[in-house]
Amino acid sequence: MVFDCLLNSQNLPINYPVGKVFMPAKKRFKTRYTGVYYIEGRALGARKKERIYYIIYRCNGKNIEEKVGRQFQDAMTPAWARDIRLQRIEGKKKLPMEFSQGTEGMPLSMEERLQFETLISELSAKFINLPVDLIDDDIENGLKRVCEALGLHRSLFLEFSKEKKLLITTHAWSPPAIDKPYPLALTREYAYLAGSVLKGEVVSFSDPDDLPEEEADLRQYVRAFGAMSGLALPLKVGENIMGMITWESHGIRREWSKVLVDRLRLIAEIFANALSRKRSEEALRALKDQLQAENFYLLDEIKLEHSHNKILGQSDAIKKVLNQVENVAGTNTTVLIMGETGTGKEVAARAIHDLSPRKERAIVKVNCSALPAPLIESELFGYAKGAFSGADTSKEGRFGVAHGSTLFLDEIGDLPLELQPKLLRVLQEGAFERLGSSLTTSVDVRVIAATNRDLARLVKEGRFRSDLYYRLNIYPISVPPLRDRPEDIPLLVRGFVRQFCDLMDKAIDTVPAESLAALQRYDWPGNIRELRNLVERAMILSKGTVLQIEPPAATEPEMHPVMSMDEMQRKHILSVLKRTGGRIFGDRGAAKLLSMNPDTLRSRMKRLGIDRMRGVL
Numbered sequence: 001m002v003f004d005c006l007l008n009s010q011n012l013p014i015n016y017p018v019g020k021v022f023m024p025a026k027k028r029f030k031t032r033y034t035g036v037y038y039i040e041g042r043a044l045g046a047r048k049k050e051r052i053y054y055i056i057y058r059c060n061g062k063n064i065e066e067k068v069g070r071q072f073q074d075a076m077t078p079a080w081a082r083d084i085r086l087q088r089i090e091g092k093k094k095l096p097m098e099f100s101q102g103t104e105g106m107p108l109s110m111e112e113r114l115q116f117e118t119l120i121s122e123l124s125a126k127f128i129n130l131p132v133d134l135i136d137d138d139i140e141n142g143l144k145r146v147c148e149a150l151g152l153h154r155s156l157f158l159e160f161s162k163e164k165k166l167l168i169t170t171h172a173w174s175p176p177a178i179d180k181p182y183p184l185a186l187t188r189e190y191a192y193l194a195g196s197v198l199k200g201e202v203v204s205f206s207d208p209d210d211l212p213e214e215e216a217d218l219r220q221y222v223r224a225f226g227a228m229s230g231l232a233l234p235l236k237v238g239e240n241i242m243g244m245i246t247w248e249s250h251g252i253r254r255e256w257s258k259v260l261v262d263r264l265r266l267i268a269e270i271f272a273n274a275l276s277r278k279r280s281e282e283a284l285r286a287l288k289d290q291l292q293a294e295n296f297y298l299l300d301e302i303k304l305e306h307s308h309n310k311i312l313g314q315s316d317a318i319k320k321v322l323n324q325v326e327n328v329a330g331t332n333t334t335v336l337i338m339g340e341t342g343t344g345k346e347v348a349a350r351a352i353h354d355l356s357p358r359k360e361r362a363i364v365k366v367n368c369s370a371l372p373a374p375l376i377e378s379e380l381f382g383y384a385k386g387a388f389s390g391a392d393t394s395k396e397g398r399f400g401v402a403h404g405s406t407l408f409l410d411e412i413g414d415l416p417l418e419l420q421p422k423l424l425r426v427l428q429e430g431a432f433e434r435l436g437s438s439l440t441t442s443v444d445v446r447v448i449a450a451t452n453r454d455l456a457r458l459v460k461e462g463r464f465r466s467d468l469y470y471r472l473n474i475y476p477i478s479v480p481p482l483r484d485r486p487e488d489i490p491l492l493v494r495g496f497v498r499q500f501c502d503l504m505d506k507a508i509d510t511v512p513a514e515s516l517a518a519l520q521r522y523d524w525p526g527n528i529r530e531l532r533n534l535v536e537r538a539m540i541l542s543k544g545t546v547l548q549i550e551p552p553a554a555t556e557p558e559m560h561p562v563m564s565m566d567e568m569q570r571k572h573i574l575s576v577l578k579r580t581g582g583r584i585f586g587d588r589g590a591a592k593l594l595s596m597n598p599d600t601l602r603s604r605m606k607r608l609g610i611d612r613m614r615g616v617l
């Protein structure tokens with residue numbers, strides 16, 4: 001870096017190193033401290049002048065002149081330079097026995113060494129019973145105190161990600177003048193440090209050139225952020241290495257003696273144990289909150305309809321379903337269960353969950369058609385405190401409650417279109433943001449969806465996202481209607497009778513054969529739900545031990561008056577206009593849905609006397 005040259009009143013032509021460039025500095029300025037001076041100039045492209053500090057002292061009968069740092073890059077001050085000068089002088093005196101082996105890395109006076117030992121004791125005592133809510137702030141304060149005591153310029157506290165592929169900075173300290181922070185997550189550039197630390201090794205360098213030759217990227221990286229000397233220590237709790245802690249010196253070369261490394265390792269253990277305790281308590285708190293949320297959920301879900309959760313049947317159709325259930329249960333694959341209303345889609349979903357490794361946790365259910373559209377997002381993903389008027393506390397959504405378990409999304413075809421991208425992201429990435437929060441929450445949830453609608457047709461009509469449909473339709477299961485499996489009706493009836501005998505304290509042991517035959521001939525538009533309701537009603541009315549049951553009387557279809565072709569077209573066009581909000585043109589317009597030219601449709605509407613806006617009303 002090149003500085004403007006200033007005239008020296010003493011006219012002393014002395015060369016001073018500035019970075020890797022040597023320029024004649026023709027003026028130096030004294031400070032109020034003996035043996036401390038600086039040169040001043042402006043770097044090319046810089047907005048303001050900067051001072052470079054030097055100290056002069058005697059060593060072994062010689063005058064030593066040494067550059068100690070720069071005003072803005074190293075946060076150097078005259079007082080700090082004075083302290084460094086005193087340390088250089090003090091370092092040549094006789095040292096206490098415990099520091100007699102290699103003290104270059106700890107150039108402190110005897111009094112300062114005693115103060116540093118006291119600091120270690122204070123930190124150790126403080127973090128033993130420190131409340132977890134205060135640990136983060138006190139770790140950063142501890143980093144600051146250690147750096148100030150040793151004359152260091154930056155310390156980073158980094159934790160490994162779950163996959164050990166990233167080092168994420170969780171705590172850091174540096175003086176305000178060092179305004180170039182490292183990125184939050186370090187990857188390729190720190191591969192050498194990460195690999196060494198994972199082996200439990202200490203990495204140190206007094207100059208970036210001390211790093212291995214093959215680590216050119218790392219050398220360039222630390223230089224770019226101003227580090228001249230550095231030390232990286234593993235953060236170890238028991239046998240687990242959770243990350244590393246780094247210490248840096250900017251503008252001043254430091255030697256990392258064994259004594260200094262041992263003391264900094266002790267400080268690292270203090271911080272690591274405190275943070276490990278915090279993480280453990282947070283995990284227990286999260287588990288407690290989730291169990292509490294599950295408890296509230298289960299209290300809401302304990303209903304009679306869930307007490308009969310076995311699939312009964314011996315028909316080929318139901319055997320195919322059971323085989324599909326067994327094949328997919330042991331995986332984490334998303335399942336789409338299709339079938340008419342009342343066919344037992346939820347029973348199939350619960351069977352998949354009960355056969356899966358997640359069976360120890362309760363399955364969580366959301367009926368997408370039973371909730372108003374504005375409430376579905378908060379129900380699925382939860383909300384943060386203050387997210388909307390009345391949100392006095394935070395709420396865990398069903399995805400959070402289902403962490404580690406299974407989420408059953410019933411009637412997925414009724415999910416609002418604007419919410420479908422958020423569901424797709426959870427399925428793909430396992431992450432979402434709660435309503436009113438910018439924090440990303442990661443979950444491990446297996447999703448089973450069910451619908452009685454034709455999702456493929458909804459996709460064509462633009463009412464369901466195609467990418468979400470393909471993501472849900474990885475493993476489809478089609479549950480047959482009851483009319484396609486009449487041979488299973490006797491088994492289902494006997495199963496329902498046993499269930500209601502226990503609930504009603506009755507002793508029904510006979511179902512007449514002619515009644516079963518009549519039930520098998522019935523069409524069952526309501527499927528198994530209709531059969532179950534019919535058995536329950538018969539149980540209430542039956543006296544003695546014989547079940548008195550008959551299928552509902554078949555009703556004649558309602559006869560509608562014959563309409564003219566124009567009237568049929570008029571009603572059909574009006575229904576399509578209502579669906580499109582009165583829109584005629586575009587991919588979601590009425591003309592597209594009717595497969596008509598827009599001009600032809602407008603002409604047809606005019607002939608039939610149809611007002612476009614009537615489709616909105």
